[in-house]
Amino acid sequence: MFSIVKSGIIHSVFYHVLQVVKDCESRILHWKKVSGDYEALTERLQTLPDQLSYDIMVPFGPLAFMPGKLVHTNEVTALLGDNWFAKCSTKQAQKIVDHRMKYVKSEISDLSKTMKNFEARVGLVRDLESISSSKGDYVDIREDTENTGDIAVTKGKQRIAHKPNSKPKLDAVLDLKEEDEEKEGSRKCTTTEEELWARLDELEKQEELQDDHDRLSYNANMNGEDTSSLSSEEEKEGDAAPAVNGLAHSEAPPSSGRKADEEAAAAEEDDDEEEEGSCLPTIFFSHTIEPKKVRINTGKNTMLKFSERKEQKEHSKRKNKNGHSNGHSHHELHKITTPVDIYRLFVDVKNGEPVPRKSILKSRSRENSVCSDTSESSAADFEEGRRAVGRSFSHDETTQSDTSDGVTEEESPTAVPLHRASRFEAFSGTVVEKEPMPSAVPYLTISPPALPTILERKQEEVAPDVAPPQQAPKRLSKFKAARLQQN
Amino acid sequence: MAEALQKKLKAEVDKFTLMQKDVSKSMSARQKLETQLAENNIVKEELDLLDTTNTVYKLIGPVLVKQDLEEAKATVTKRLEYINGEIQRYESLLKDLEKKSDQHRELLSSLQQEYQKAQGLAVGKV
Numbered sequence: 001m002f003s004i005v006k007s008g009i010i011h012s013v014f015y016h017v018l019q020v021v022k023d024c025e026s027r028i029l030h031w032k033k034v035s036g037d038y039e040a041l042t043e044r045l046q047t048l049p050d051q052l053s054y055d056i057m058v059p060f061g062p063l064a065f066m067p068g069k070l071v072h073t074n075e076v077t078a079l080l081g082d083n084w085f086a087k088c089s090t091k092q093a094q095k096i097v098d099h100r101m102k103y104v105k106s107e108i109s110d111l112s113k114t115m116k117n118f119e120a121r122v123g124l125v126r127d128l129e130s131i132s133s134s135k136g137d138y139v140d141i142r143e144d145t146e147n148t149g150d151i152a153v154t155k156g157k158q159r160i161a162h163k164p165n166s167k168p169k170l171d172a173v174l175d176l177k178e179e180d181e182e183k184e185g186s187r188k189c190t191t192t193e194e195e196l197w198a199r200l201d202e203l204e205k206q207e208e209l210q211d212d213h214d215r216l217s218y219n220a221n222m223n224g225e226d227t228s229s230l231s232s233e234e235e236k237e238g239d240a241a242p243a244v245n246g247l248a249h250s251e252a253p254p255s256s257g258r259k260a261d262e263e264a265a266a267a268e269e270d271d272d273e274e275e276e277g278s279c280l281p282t283i284f285f286s287h288t289i290e291p292k293k294v295r296i297n298t299g300k301n302t303m304l305k306f307s308e309r310k311e312q313k314e315h316s317k318r319k320n321k322n323g324h325s326n327g328h329s330h331h332e333l334h335k336i337t338t339p340v341d342i343y344r345l346f347v348d349v350k351n352g353e354p355v356p357r358k359s360i361l362k363s364r365s366r367e368n369s370v371c372s373d374t375s376e377s378s379a380a381d382f383e384e385g386r387r388a389v390g391r392s393f394s395h396d397e398t399t400q401s402d403t404s405d406g407v408t409e410e411e412s413p414t415a416v417p418l419h420r421a422s423r424f425e426a427f428s429g430t431v432v433e434k435e436p437m438p439s440a441v442p443y444l445t446i447s448p449p450a451l452p453t454i455l456e457r458k459q460e461e462v463a464p465d466v467a468p469p470q471q472a473p474k475r476l477s478k479f480k481a482a483r484l485q486q487n
Numbered sequence: 488m489a490e491a492l493q494k495k496l497k498a499e500v501d502k503f504t505l506m507q508k509d510v511s512k513s514m515s516a517r518q519k520l521e522t523q524l525a526e527n528n529i530v531k532e533e534l535d536l537l538d539t540t541n542t543v544y545k546l547i548g549p550v551l552v553k554q555d556l557e558e559a560k561a562t563v564t565k566r567l568e569y570i571n572g573e574i575q576r577y578e579s580l581l582k583d584l585e586k587k588s589d590q591h592r593e594l595l596s597s598l599q600q601e602y603q604k605a606q607g608l609a610v611g612k613v
Contacts, residue, residue, distance in 0.1 A: 077544065
């Protein structure tokens with residue numbers, strides 16, 4: 001459409017220019033004629049005074065001539081313009097003629113110049129016409145800027161929104177690449193994400209194992225050296241026989257007052273840990289100065305960081321047992337720098353396989369704790385809600401003389417257990433105890449060996465199922481129960 | 488309504504055409520004056536070139552009347568001045584006429600629009 005309009009305009013311009021050119025041509029012709037006449041005149045003027053008189057045939061009207069003479073050949077009457085005449089000699093006439101000739105010549109030159117200009121315009125218009133109608137050799141140069149434009153636009157935007165898990169890896173990958181590669185990178189992103197999730201599952205399993213092991217070690221610490229050796233034995237046995245139950249049975253006799261299942265769980269965890277090569281996980285929270293570790297009673301009434309002890313133990317055990325494990329991997333595995341590490345380390349153990357824990361808050365550290373036996377009561381509490389937890393806590397305070405410790409112990413894991421309580425159980429936090437509670441031993445008699453560990457196993461899943469039969473012992477403080485159980 | 492508008496429109500158009508004619512007339516007169524001006528300038532120059540020995544004639548109808556050189560010069564000069572004056576007058580006249588014609592043109596266009604609207608309404612009604 002634009003071309004059509006353009007062509008119309010061009011045509012009009014073309015015609016106009018042509019007309020101007022024609023006009024100029026006509027004028028030039030006229031002036032050329034005039035100049036020719038004047039040249040003839042000058043010639044005549046030059047020859048006329050040669051003779052005094054000339055015999056000529058004088059025209060009489062349009063059709064007749066008369067013989068006559070031409071006299072006063074030097075006298076010429078010249079028209080000056082506007083009906084004015086002047087009598088002058090031929091020479092003067094010549095001057096006048098020359099004068100006029102000058103004028104005529106200037107006119108001709110001007111006209112010729114304009115004609116040239118218009119002729120150039122005509123040429124230009126013709127070219128425009130050809131361009132507009134897209135014929136001839138003139139072509140509109142057009143460049144497709146779509147692709148280049150996109151690249152130019154997106155060249156700066158190398159990064160795409162990645163999921164937090166995969167971000168650190170992918171940023172390095174994508175920054176240097178271009179659009180196409182970026183797409184590949186996005187695809188890559190998804191695959192790495194999947195890998196990461198798989199890894200997370202693995203790590204959760206590991207974590208479970210670790211927690212079990214920790215619990216085991218914790219119990220060992222509680223009882224002194226024997227337990228450590230026992231745990232080491234357990235670990236050894238765990239290495240040999242991955243079966244959980246078998247371990248439990250084998251380990252049950254040596255431990256005194258300990259849950260076989262706990263040990264089994266711990267051993268299993270240890271097992272898995274050993275197999276997986278993971279060590280005690282240590283979660284470092286930014287808001288807390290010290291790592292979130294369980295304070296344990298080392299038997300000498302000294303407070304130690306649970307994890308430290310465990311780490312030492314783990315390290316020693318590891319050194320003893322596994323030649324392949326080196327300190328580096330040990331530390332690296334322990335080190336938690338990203339959320340991925342958390343999931344890696346905190347793994348549940350189910351049926352002898354590491355299963356990624358659904359919630360790291362629901363850590364097996366609970367199992368490590370003394371009050372792991374109170375899972376039953378906690379399960380019961382779960383039905384009633386959190387206030388049951390509070391009740392149990394208060395109960396604990398009132399009933400026990402060492403509640404000071406219990407209180408302090410409660411406080412630290414309170415935040416965690418409450419969180420977890422919201423999910424499945426009222427309380428499943430880590431338990432901190434400063435010293436053994438022999439006085440508490442006679443208190444608690446209710447701690448069915450079979451149920452708690454099972455509950456622990458099924459903390460995330462089947463807690464409600466186990467709850468009903470445990471309404472009765474609910475009242476008993478969990479800490480107490482745990483302590484009793486442990487002792 | 489439409490018919491009245493139409494009549495009005497016609498009258499206005501006629502007026503406009505008259506005005507246009509006046510404009511063209513004045514334009515042509517001015518052009519003539521300009522040529523005469525040029526010619527008289529040439530005559531003046533020629534007369535200046537001449538000396539007293541030459542006689543100057545003026546063509547009045549079929550008769551060549553002898554004129555004095557000085558008189559001729561004076562006459563020509565006067566004519567020139569006259570021509571210039573005429574040209575200026577015509578120029579002013581032309582300007583006025585053009586203004587009037589523009590005003591009239593606008594009026595005509597507005598009337599035309601009204602007429603078209605009326606016609607459109609009439610068509611719609613029909």
